Amino acid sequence: SAVISQKPSRDICQRGTSLTIQCQVDSQVTMMFWYRQQPGQSLTLIATANQGSEATYESGFVIDKFPISRPNLTFSTLTVSNMSPEDSSIYLCSVEDPGQYYNEQFFGPGTRLTVL
């Protein structure tokens, strides 16, 4: 499976500021995803990032708040803009790899964000 790294691993930010999270994969992948996991909750998909096209956002998430870049097949960034304490969460990127029968998704280690 692909090896995924994320930077930063954690950060504490002031409200009103923005943070850009980087996701690096050790192989070329077509589809990359960004998820959010709020405290005590399961994962929620923010958007799908495909190289060469605009990211596709899920209901409740907008580009102005979570701009995404996907400049090549091994890298993506997610920016959390104009942060508020409600944005405190773990942000995870994932990639899709073909499995034996199904496409399987693998996750990066996550970025733990605290907004004061």
Added chain:
Amino acid sequence: RKEVEQDPGPFNVPEGATVAFNCTYSNSASQSFFWYRQDCRKEPKLLMSVYSSGNEDGRFTAQLNRASQYISLLIRDSKLSDSATYLCVVYMIKAAGNKLTFGGGTRVLVKP
């Protein structure tokens, strides 16, 4: 109704015992299914895919029941290291893009 529902637990399991739990999904067009394991403060890791005929991987057995729209996970001979949250995940291919939907997770605590 949530798209993917799980009993949150916790399931308190004596070491060496068997534990099983289910997950229900609402969309009959769901195409594939997975169990992920998430340890505290870690990312989810793929435990196993769930095949239509059911499949086994060591002490773990997964079953799919499309008619009743549920999948199950059974853990035999539980180890202390099996303590984790188990996430049921449903995959759909859509025109707008493929999508994984996660259940809320079932917490399992294996005790000596």
